[in-house]
Amino acid sequence: MKPDKETTPSPLQQLAERYGISSRFENAFGTTVAVSSETLGLLLDSMGVHIASEADARDALELAKARATAKLPASVVTVPRDGICRVEIRGGGLPNPLEWRVVLETGEQTSGTFDWSGMAPSESRMVLELTDLPYGYHTLRLPQVEAATHLIVSPGQCWLPQEVKDGQWGIAVQLYLVRSAGNWGIGDFSDLVALIGLAGGRGCGLLGLNPMHQMFLDDPEAASPYSPATRLYLNPIYIDVEAVPEWALSRAAQDLARSEVFQAKRERCRASALVDYAGVTALKLEALRILFTTFTDDAALERKAAFETFRHDKGESLRRASLFQVLRQRFASSGSDHVDWRAWSEDLQTCGSVALEEYAREHRDEVDFQDWLQFVADEQFALAAEAARRKGMAVGLYRDLAVGCAAAGAETWANPDAFLRRSLVGAPPDIFNPAGQNWGLPPFDPVELGREGYRSFAELIRANMLHAGGLRIDHVMGLRRLFCIPEGKSPAEGAYVSFPLDDLLGVLALESQRQHCLVVGEDLGTVPSGFRERLSAANVLSYRVLFFEQDFDVGTFFAPDVYPALAFANTGSHDLPTLLAWWRGDDLVLKQSLGAFETEEETRSQHERRARERKNILAAFASEGLVPDGSNPSLVTPEAFARYAHRFLGLTGAMLLSTQLDDMTGEIDPVNVPGTASEHPNWRRKYRLTLEELANDDQAWSLVEPLARGKPVHA
Template sequence: MSDEQLASLSSAAGLSVDWLDANGRPQRVSVESQRALVESLGYAAQSPQQIAASLAHLEHEHHSRELPPLLTHELHRPLSLASEFASDTHYQLELEDGRRIDGRLDGNACLHAIEHCGYHRLHIADRELTVAVAPPACLSVEELTDGQRRHIWGLTAQLYSLRRPGDGGLGDMQALADLARSAAQHGADALAISPVHAMFSAWPGQYSPYSPSSRLLFNSLHAAPDVLLGEAAVNDALQICGLQGSLKQLESLDLVDWPGVTDSRQRLLRQLYRSFRDQHNALTPDFDKFLLKGGDALLLHCRFEALQGFMVRHGMPGDWRTWPEHYRDPNHANVDLFASDHALEVGYHAFCQWLIARGLDRAQAAALGSGMKIGLIADLAVGADGAGSQAWARQDELLQSLTVGAPPDILNRQGQSWGISAFSPDGLRRHGYRAFIEMLQANLAHVGGVRIDHVMGLKRLWVIPQGAPAQAGAYLNYPLQDLLRLVALESWRNRALVIGEDLGTVPEGLREELAQRRLLGMRVLLFEQRDGGFIPAPFWPDDALATTTTHDLPTLHGWMQGRDIEWREQAGHSTREHSVDDHNHRQWEKHCLQKALQDCALLPIRDNSITEQLDASVSFLGSTPAPLVLLPLEDAMGEFEQPNLPGPGDTHPNWRRRWPINAKDMLERPEPSQRLQRLDQARRARDHLAPLVRTHHE
């Protein structure tokens, strides 16, 4: 078998056979991995004859490919249609606002420049296409603050960790609203939260917010039904269900008991739905409006939830890929029949989605009403579980036989396999980017911004055959320009800030591309080192947000104490010998950070306490040119432990830690209050100095 022939097929299928690792060293995907990957993408490659036939098929598809149902384009630029239509061909453009423009293609068969952003319908010859016309870039911090601020700050919070009286053991929308009001009173303009994606109501043991069932809907366990339905309705439901004792027990725990919370919350929500359905309710018209607006995506998710619950209750697998064939197809008549026979169950899941969506609306209203300029920033996971609702509903648009992860790098020498499914580049094009657009719109519908996890996925993703180790993967390329235009368009339509998490192995030139489109990158204090020291605050970039740490990294307090090194050894991710080396290196890093803080006169030149160093680090971030500083709640509070420890095993209580203090009171304590005051002062000082200071980007 010709290795060159297989490499040609791999490249034609969208894979990068050659790539650079995190150290800049050239790497090549093995022949065995190439074969497994192209076959997972649907192209036979077991023999030279099969490879030749697959190549011929791809080449034929490329040359005979018609225009896709959706074209992305730039504002104020002509659009060439020469591949399909002759010059002077008549067209009618129906703008998103209903206006119609008649015209003819120019001498180069170009559509005249469109002066309005939006999704417009193009009728030309016998074809009908959508033209998504995007602004040059996403909205900036300055635009979103109406020119009042160029340098703002906010907090990041793990939603599940928040606490309030009567929350039943899990952070909810009311606790989020309480925290938003408190943060706004301290001067915050944003509150970024962990993903609120829909999980598996039938699988309470699967609770990582980055492995959701669907990124189109939300996790109804975080709903605060008393806010919408009233305390009396909730108290009546609790009385009927006899849940008061179990909820108080769950609420008293230091860690989230996900199975216990799931069981109790669902019992409560089911009783609330029965009462809502059986009694006249002034909110019924709003619920009906929500159902109508939710459309196909909401309907399919609720049907999936009902189907999966039915399967699990009857001792069958919950993974839809093992269901009877007629239930694997969401458009099959048997699925319609099941939904009709189980209409109350489907309606229950819609009711839950209504509660959480309205809760998000109210939390965002609380944030903006308290003075925030941005408000909530949602977190968009890089993929969804292949056994979940989104993969079932959008099978042609997601990769079914590949999982997503990361190649071996400095932090993880074995690479990572995240066990999630991502979009198919070819499937996206063929379906007019439907799944990508609806995902953006769903996640921006209730917030003021979005953080795109692993934003490198807009350009390429490390894909791995099911069951194979991470090292057996390769990069699959995506239509970056199309996706960036759609992101910019949705930023404009929703007046939303967009952040791209660009940590890890970043392709050359991608950060510059993101900056041009005004997607804010991310710079983490612990990583911002160069030439044996920490980069001085004035030389941080002005096209990325600044933060102390992330949910996958140690808190500053924990970092200074080497807590993450201890956890890695305890979890079996590192050996005792490696830990000794890591502790020695950490001592050097701590010395370098202390020197950086002293050099900018934020820390006295002497031995400093951890609290002093933490305070100085917060002021340091505030003085950077970053348009946005996001301070994790863990560092605002001086917390020792981190939320998540990436890697195999379950030794660390990932996604379970809860705050012992009520959300509305957390920031009122002296230490966090003073810390936030320092950050607010540094940000306002930076705003004042902005016209006078030139960064290395200018």
């Protein structure tokens, strides 16, 4: 569809802008793209604003203007200055003095009057000044004008301890790919503890983890950790079954594990070069169901009390996540057409309905089992975090928060109002992806977030900071805007939707300080002007990948002293080739075989570009005295390049430096090839070395010595 050509914004365009939907944007080619009326209408519809005609648009616009004149917005996020919180009140006709009341998150109340006679408020606004309010989630009321708002008082900056400012290094690991003598074919929480022992004993300050989000137990082969059922809970596949306390009490579970059939299945899972998600999940759930019976019958009263406390603390959120898993398994057994909750009957789509409550009562044991899985997973994850603290790791576990969740998952089912309906996140067409991208993930509704006082966002951040000293926010530009595509449309038919950046950063800073968890923003790709500066002001570390730290117009790589101090500098990510593969060009050969390059000319162009990048990165290394000036790339081995890359990063002043376990173990095959699904075994390739082999691999540990910046790296 051709974009609308209008010189004066139409009522529909004005309405869209009021809801944060951009009616035009500049693409990667420098061209201004006008968004079609159809797209604007569909995105407004996803926010609950239904426009069927121009008259509807005019009426909705007038209503939006009227709402904008309310005395208080739905939410106010404020950072105290000199102990004073400032709240803007809109409109004139305010009484003087103005009475106010704040209900603190603790339930306590504070109140007073504000005399603004000495001020000169405009006809459209006045600033209320409140003193000595604690940080937190409160409610402000103005009883004389019957106005109220969610008042969030934030420290404004994320947590950043001195140990991090002094510099730390770490290792990024995809836990599910870990091999060890004890696991059942997938890395588990006990492997994480073992890796903490190996790395922490060598001075490592953090272990970066893939998203640990809960997946679909009825469909374990849907393995991407970036498309989870819910980001609020953990994936129980990481449970080490034999480390569950009930294991020692359960003769039945031990007999099962000793049976020939079970052992044969487990050995096949262990021996497989690729993670057998279905096989491992089946084995673990069979054993865990037995252990749950043991827990129910024989666990000590103290342990049962701990379980009930866990459930009480998680509340309705956990109950809904568990009930969803039970429902999914029911529908999965009757055919895939019924798995997506949006195809369920209306009474099962609505949390709290009579039908759902009845179903939960009838399947109470199954819901209890799902709750218990989360209890055990949390318990083992907490033990890993404690192991990191005992090792003196400055950050410890560094978690990863996916940009979204599956549209058919528990997160959208349990909290549908928080998400845009029938819209998905992606990226517009650009140089590397001419067709654009559709990530298939529903975005939060920015308007609804404000109405609810950012509760859903705060709960999400809080859940993912649990047991962590650091949190990576995937596609952090989503705090400012997301490219949203109406369902059924191509990425070329999407538009940017704005988010309240300052408010979200305020909530993020509040949770970061409360949880003592630093924040890293994955700011790769098209970064809006001034965005990195705003993140830096909030103490959010910038995510700097070696391959991308170059002037793409000129082709030169940035020198180490160009890297900002407030940064997380690293050798790569799950979406990028390993160092060895990049130098050899294996990733280009793989993409070519998968049909990622549409023409021979594009294939040739990609290889020529890589040849230039090899030459240019060696020149950057030479400028730092790491290799002789004018070194011939053809004479540099991939292994030598990997060593140079680590030495180069070690020269930067970035607070955090990280390698990937993939680079330490010398991997060639990628973890994930973006833009592929079944064409490539993404999220499945195991590490070449077992943990036991890694412990004694001097070459692997010598590779990361430069990241320690002069500190010894030894056991």
